[in-house]
Amino acid sequence: MSRISVDKLMKHALENKYAVGYFESWNLESTLAVVRAAENMKSPVMIGVCGTYIGEPERKYKESLSVYQAMLAQIAEEASVPVALLLNESDDEAMVLKAAESGFDMVMFAPVFASDAIPLQELTAIQKRIAEAAHKNGVAVEGEVGELPLFNSATGEMHEGEDTDPEVCYNFVKETGIDTVAVAVGNCHLKEDGMVKINYDALKILSEKIDIPLVLHGGTSIAREDLTKAASMGVAKVNFGTGMKRAVLNVMKQYLAENDVDKMDPNDVLGRGAQKDIMVKEQEAVIQYVEETIKAMNGENKAF
Numbered sequence: 300m301s302r303i304s305v306d307k308l309m310k311h312a313l314e315n316k317y318a319v320g321y322f323e324s325w326n327l328e329s330t331l332a333v334v335r336a337a338e339n340m341k342s343p344v345m346i347g348v349c350g351t352y353i354g355e356p357e358r359k360y361k362e363s364l365s366v367y368q369a370m371l372a373q374i375a376e377e378a379s380v381p382v383a384l385l386l387n388e389s390d391d392e393a394m395v396l397k398a399a400e401s402g403f404d405m406v407m408f409a410p411v412f413a414s415d416a417i418p419l420q421e422l423t424a425i426q427k428r429i430a431e432a433a434h435k436n437g438v439a440v441e442g443e444v445g446e447l448p449l450f451n452s453a454t455g456e457m458h459e460g461e462d463t464d465p466e467v468c469y470n471f472v473k474e475t476g477i478d479t480v481a482v483a484v485g486n487c488h489l490k491e492d493g494m495v496k497i498n499y500d501a502l503k504i505l506s507e508k509i510d511i512p513l514v515l516h517g518g519t520s521i522a523r524e525d526l527t528k529a530a531s532m533g534v535a536k537v538n539f540g541t542g543m544k545r546a547v548l549n550v551m552k553q554y555l556a557e558n559d560v561d562k563m564d565p566n567d568v569l570g571r572g573a574q575k576d577i578m579v580k581e582q583e584a585v586i587q588y589v590e591e592t593i594k595a596m597n598g599e600n601k602a603f
């Protein structure tokens with residue numbers, strides 16, 4: 300039994316000056332790899348899926364949230380380190396409420412392009428509703444104040460964000476009753492170069508003013524040394540996704556360049572799980588990425 304409540308996990312992280320990684324997976328192999336890496340590092344970890352992707356209207360084959368929840372829960376159950384389950388960033392209130400009833404440990408409602416999408420007053424009301432419902436089931440809620448810029452790596456375009464205003468954040472937390480809050484202090488969604496400039500003055504002001512754990516999204520955009528520093532300044536969780544996927548794409552590209560799959564037994568390429576299996580390569584890429592990231596966030600040997 301390795302499930303842990305978000306409350307306990309965040310407290311432990313703040314007390315021990317590390318940040319817990321939320322590593323967003325997309326299938327069985329990537330989820331297993333995240334937990335394997337956390338076990339190797341003896342670190343607590345948060346696993347989960349992206350609600351906006353699961354609910355994507357253009358998703359070709361509809362998938363049920365319950366299937367993902369069952370998979371995540373069983374993997375957490377069998378882990379040797381503390382694991383919590385997050386439904387990350389769903390823009391669908393009904394899905395978030397369902398996740399809060401069906402066994403996630405934390406849920407997050409987040410409209411895409413938040414600051415254009417929903418006025419603050421309305422967002423406050425939605426988050427308050429979600430927090431009330433989730434708390435009845437002992438489920439934590441993550442909210443977001445401000446908005447991360449969003450980089451489109453396919454087109455190179457940048458959607459401007461909005462830095463978190465400490466006063467607005469303080470009031471939002473108080474009015475909604477959320478348990479953790481994602482802040483925008485220079486971090487950027489979907490940007491892969493690890494080169495954003497974190498505004499530490501802004502982060503310091505927020506960590507002093509806000510008395511719930513702070514979260515940084517867009518972990519891929521943040522340099523390793525900045526992750527270390529942020530973890531020592533009241534950031535209790537950092538979210539990663541894009542960087543893991545890039546690492547997997549790179550090994551797959553390399554695999555197909557180095558191996559003539561036409562001359563291979565398809566069972567060796569897919570399903571046997573031995574060294575030549577392309578899904579093993581996928582897992583190894585994720586494991587390496589997650590291990591390095593956990594180290595950067597000072598999470599090594601923090602399992603409890």
Ligand SMILES: [Zn+2]
Binds near residue numbers: 388488516517538
């Ligand atoms: Zn995010």
